[in-house]
Amino acid sequence: MKGIYLDYAATTPVNDEVLQAMLPFFSIRYGNPSSMHQLGITNKKTINESRKTVANCLNVLQEEIYFTSGGTEATNWAIRGYADAYPEKKEIIISQIEHHATLHTCQFLEKKGYKIHYIPVDKKGFISLKKLENSINENTLLVSIIWANNEIGTIQDIKAISEICKNHSVALHVDAVQAFGQIAIDLSLYDISMLTLSAHKFYGPKGIGCLYVKKGISIEPLIHGGSQEQNHRSGTENITGIVGMAKAAEIAISNQQSYYEKLSYLSSRLHQRMIMDFDCVLNGPELGGRRLPGNLNYSFRDIIGTQLTYWLDQNDIFVSTGSACNSDSIEPSHVIKAIKVPDEYIKGTVRISLGNEFLETDIPRVIARFKEGIDSVI
Numbered sequence: 001m002k003g004i005y006l007d008y009a010a011t012t013p014v015n016d017e018v019l020q021a022m023l024p025f026f027s028i029r030y031g032n033p034s035s036m037h038q039l040g041i042t043n044k045k046t047i048n049e050s051r052k053t054v055a056n057c058l059n060v061l062q063e064e065i066y067f068t069s070g071g072t073e074a075t076n077w078a079i080r081g082y083a084d085a086y087p088e089k090k091e092i093i094i095s096q097i098e099h100h101a102t103l104h105t106c107q108f109l110e111k112k113g114y115k116i117h118y119i120p121v122d123k124k125g126f127i128s129l130k131k132l133e134n135s136i137n138e139n140t141l142l143v144s145i146i147w148a149n150n151e152i153g154t155i156q157d158i159k160a161i162s163e164i165c166k167n168h169s170v171a172l173h174v175d176a177v178q179a180f181g182q183i184a185i186d187l188s189l190y191d192i193s194m195l196t197l198s199a200h201k202f203y204g205p206k207g208i209g210c211l212y213v214k215k216g217i218s219i220e221p222l223i224h225g226g227s228q229e230q231n232h233r234s235g236t237e238n239i240t241g242i243v244g245m246a247k248a249a250e251i252a253i254s255n256q257q258s259y260y261e262k263l264s265y266l267s268s269r270l271h272q273r274m275i276m277d278f279d280c281v282l283n284g285p286e287l288g289g290r291r292l293p294g295n296l297n298y299s300f301r302d303i304i305g306t307q308l309t310y311w312l313d314q315n316d317i318f319v320s321t322g323s324a325c326n327s328d329s330i331e332p333s334h335v336i337k338a339i340k341v342p343d344e345y346i347k348g349t350v351r352i353s354l355g356n357e358f359l360e361t362d363i364p365r366v367i368a369r370f371k372e373g374i375d376s377v378i
């Protein structure tokens with residue numbers, strides 16, 4: 001029997017239309033985009049068309065999009081590249097619930113003498129805007145905030161955050177890896193200096209993402225070599241990935257509203273059963289509020305989340321204990337700790353994230369397996 005995949009926040013399968021768009025670039029359209037012959041020149045054109053497509057999806061300029069190897073590289077580059085461009089400023093502000101791409105980049109800079117401010121969050125994962133504003137001073141280099149949290153789905157008030165940063169003339173980087181495709185993102189409505197995307201979270205391929213860098217913002221390259229990506233990110237372009245990302249972004253934007261509604265409906269149906277059948281708490285904001293529509297994150301009383309996840313895996317239900325990067329750990333993640341989940345629940349955290357292939361008719365099987373799983377690991 002086919003398993004039930006409930007880990008779309010970790011990654012999504014490649015959409016078939018995306019795959020079809022990519023295939024020629026593995027075979028007949030193999031030219032190096034830097035080559036000065038037809039095979040190269042047409043591929044360079046294709047890259048720039050893809051750049052334009054991604055730019056249109058965000059409502060920004062084509063030359064503001066730089067392709068990278070994914071979300072992690074884009075975020076490393078935003079923070080370190082900006083720090084290198086403005087070495088006189090030595091303080092960075094992030095939230096307590098950033099993805100490891102941001103957190104570990106900042107910890108790396110902390111060892112090099114930077115001061116990192118970790119803005120606390122409330123029980124639902126919302127950052128304190130007051131503390132954010134109070135942390136900004138003349139030495140602040142950058143604020144970097146995750147738009148929608150990958151573990152508990154909290155959607156930050158990026159409008160308010162961007163206004164605070166603008167009022168204090170501080171650059172803002174936003175990790176929109178989980179947000180893109182699920183909520184509306186029109187960058188003309190915000191004052192955001194840099195923004196990270198990753199294609200494999202919206203039915204595109206893995207290993208490709210981009211960094212939006214607003215015109216007028218300078219960042220030093222992270223990767224040196226040839227003159228690709230407007231001299232800012234060297235290395236022969238991942239054209240198959242770039243074409244796939246552009247196609248996936250186009251589809252995600254045209255389906256965003258219906259995808260939001262579909263996931264909201266499915267998660268509310270599943271949630272009703274979860275809270276009825278189990279002694280668990282929902283982590284993050286209430287459903288229908290400022291929460292990613294496909295995200296459900298529960299802590300079960302007196303359960304070890306990793307044991308339950310393992311049992312479910314053996315029984316063909318694929319969930320995650322938190323962020324995929326720390327799923328081997330029995331320790332609650334930094335996000336779960338930051339929102340202060342009660343002691344009796346904190347180790348029993350499981351993230352369910354819904355996506356395209358999940359059906360309402362899967363819900364009874366999911367609930368039945370959770371019941372058996374909880375009985376066997378308790």
Ligand SMILES: Cc1ncc(COP(=O)(O)O)c(C=O)c1O
Nearest residue numbers: 070071072099101150177178198
């Ligand atoms: C919020 C967030 N930021 C960044 C990343 C990293 O993206 P990538 O897997 O493309 O390196 C992820 C992936 O899990 C994520 O969820």
